[in-house]
Amino acid sequence: MHAGVAADVADVTVGGAVGQAVGGALGRAATMDVEPIDRRLVHRVAMSEVYLTGSGVLGPDDYTVHAQWPRRHHFFSPERRGGDLVLAAETLRQAVILTAHRYYDVPLDHAFSMRGLSVELTGAGGGHALVPTEIDIRVGIDGVRSGSRGVTSFRAHLTFVHEGVVVARGTGDLQVLDSRLYARMRPTAVRSDALAPSSPMRRGVRLVPVASGTRPTWLVDMDLEHPVFFDHPLDHVPGMLVIEAARQAVDAVRGESGLSSSSFEGTFLSYLELDRPVLVSHVPGDGAGPPDDVLLAVHQDDRLAAELRLR
Template sequence: MLTTPERHLIDKPGLTTTVPREYVHRAALSEVFLTGWEKSGNDAFTVTAQWPRSHSFYTPEHDKHDPMLLCETIRQCGMLLSHTAYDLPLGHQISWSRVQYALNPQAMRIGTKPAELSLHVTCSDVRTVRSVPTSMVMHIEAVRDGSLLAVASIGFTNYSPAVYERLRTGRSDATRLSESAPMPPDPVSRSVAGRQRRRDIVLSPTQERWRWQLRVDTAHPVLFDHPLDHVPGMLLLEAVRQAGHALDPSSGGALMPTSMDVSFNRYVEFDAPCWVEAESVSSGIGGARRSVRVNGLQGGTFAFTATTEMTDMSSV
């Protein structure tokens, strides 16, 4: 006959929680979307995630989840596995070099409960120094309810605190730099950016039609969940999305960035303006989809370059 403690263990249902926030470099528990991980092969893993039906910044549109929520999930996946599967010490800096994704917009539909995702990850080009990973590429297939939601890849480099401090040459004090950042300039209109809230707009108008100043609000509760010493990659991806929308604001907010390919060439700093330029690219896609090229320039050099495919969801 089972004792009471043993019976309690058998009857207790399986419980789900998020991974520790420290593993994904987040301060707020509400911004952690990953729920677990396991090894599935040589340099292969399965990571689980859950998306809320609504979010304060990754705002659902056209009854579908925001693709930037996918990007944040990818970002967290890279950090989680770096720390847990490859023993990267906490406190090391992880810097993106390239992010790519392509998604199925129909699989982004919001259901009657939070979306449960499985991310099948394969790591390649893993480089280490004294058994600590210094760089790698992660290839990801995101599956939802047995259907492929997206394919993605991220390439990144890891820096120890000492190496990062030398690399940043006096710019590694995140709290000081965040607090001393200039006030953000006035934003473009909500209709141009395709965002409902002024605070979420990351572009500011200039005298040139398809050129904007990057708008950096270091008090933003999601983009700056904690102090940073440079403009975060997620803000730059949001700039790509908003620039793509700004080329055709007449769509009324129905445009979704169904794919992106972004290369990060240097850190974007707080103390100098970063200019965002966009142009439509003739790609023969036609119909509801069009390709857009977006560049970010700071100090006369390309800080990031990107292409994105904007899909008119009213026609899908």
């Protein structure tokens, strides 16, 4: 959208707070050096699942990304007081991938792996809204590594701001894999569309308790056709699904699903395959964090695949 067009639209009187919010959002977009978001740049097929609306350059390795969170959603709960942890994580994922493609020239056919990811809600976001929530995200990049075929990894630091107030912070450790290397690494991976459909689940994930020594452990039952987690066929369990499973595991540990998790920190050690069982276990506290932290371990084939900490 050209700046002049945006400014003209922003001047239209819509009425009351709604008009001010719409005008403010469009006016802010008019002052940014933004380009429309191609859904391929965030690895999405459904336009409804793209939460980014623009981006710009602030300086070397310093960027701004604009996002819009819906008032309500068929899966996420943006109206939840304090915000939705998984929605923030998905927005972070999209912002990091967009930055890699748009500003570090990573080709569209390359694969990404987020080896480390953290998100913290400040408690200032969420709640009832009359219009979608406009989010300005500051993205700082460091630790950039490059090879003969371009960027191979970097670390992103993100700050989410709504109306001048920080509502979330996060980091992402991105690894970039060119298509040939990815194919060599995963020659036997099975895609979700090659497996038998599972029962539809609104949350996309259901935890099934299993007997496993003294630790509470759950089998992750997943909906391989879920419109959020499997927006398109995948050959691995998506990280956002793991975060949702972790959130449900924390609810089970605390025994009070009404107390929402406000932070997530995860280290992902390997891909999780779709055609083999995935187990999530509660790990006794290590004393390294606050007493209300919940530690989880994700295993597949008796191998540790991820370590997670939620609060």
